[in-house]
Amino acid sequence: MTDIKPILKKAEEKMASAIAFLDEELARIRAGKANPKILDGVRVPYYGDVVPLSNVASISTPDAKTIIITPWEKSLMKEIEKAIMNSEVGITPENNGEVIRLGIPPLTEERRRDLAKQAKQEAENAKISVRNARRDAIDALKKSVKDGVPEDVAKDAEGDMQKTHDRFIKKVEELYAAKEKEIMTV
Numbered sequence: 001m002t003d004i005k006p007i008l009k010k011a012e013e014k015m016a017s018a019i020a021f022l023d024e025e026l027a028r029i030r031a032g033k034a035n036p037k038i039l040d041g042v043r044v045p046y047y048g049d050v051v052p053l054s055n056v057a058s059i060s061t062p063d064a065k066t067i068i069i070t071p072w073e074k075s076l077m078k079e080i081e082k083a084i085m086n087s088e089v090g091i092t093p094e095n096n097g098e099v100i101r102l103g104i105p106p107l108t109e110e111r112r113r114d115l116a117k118q119a120k121q122e123a124e125n126a127k128i129s130v131r132n133a134r135r136d137a138i139d140a141l142k143k144s145v146k147d148g149v150p151e152d153v154a155k156d157a158e159g160d161m162q163k164t165h166d167r168f169i170k171k172v173e174e175l176y177a178a179k180e181k182e183i184m185t186v
Helices: 005-028 074-086 109-146 151-184
Strands: 043-046 049-052 057-063 066-071 100-103
Touching: 005 109, 005 151, 043 074, 066 074, 074 100, 109 151
Parallel strands: none
Antiparallel strands: 043 049, 057 066, 066 100
16 A cells, blocks of 8 residues: 655645745746845856856845945956846946945836736746645545555545645735735835
8 A cells, every 4th residue: 555645745845946936937927126136147267167156256135226236356347247148137337446236227118018017927927836736635535546555545635735735825825925916106
């Protein structure tokens, strides 16, 4: 007889990782406020390797409209500037020789709607991942019945799986609602 606990645990781990990934993706969406996470995707050439920007500079936000990048080596200024220009950040860096400053421009209404749409798409992708984890778990539970698990135990486990699914879907919706509010707040 197979044990059903590992099936439920594995599904819950998949759902949790979908939430973590969504949280990461939503943090990268620019919402009109300075957030160092929007630079997470920027990669800089460094001694023959391409590394994340945070590995070669400190990133800070002195106020809600500015991001300051302080390279650890002055020779990296041009490389960092070029990497930001070539990235999807969409902000032109200002270099004063000491630090690189990114001024976060206010978002237009149309851009806000586009960003809200992008956030909604990320939330939908997370919901799909959560549903897939539930489906895989339920399939595994049905297979376990053939392997000798009593049907009532499998049915109870399916009910538990559905409750877990509903909890994670609610979490996705909460994350999306918070991000949408942040984006649409002028």
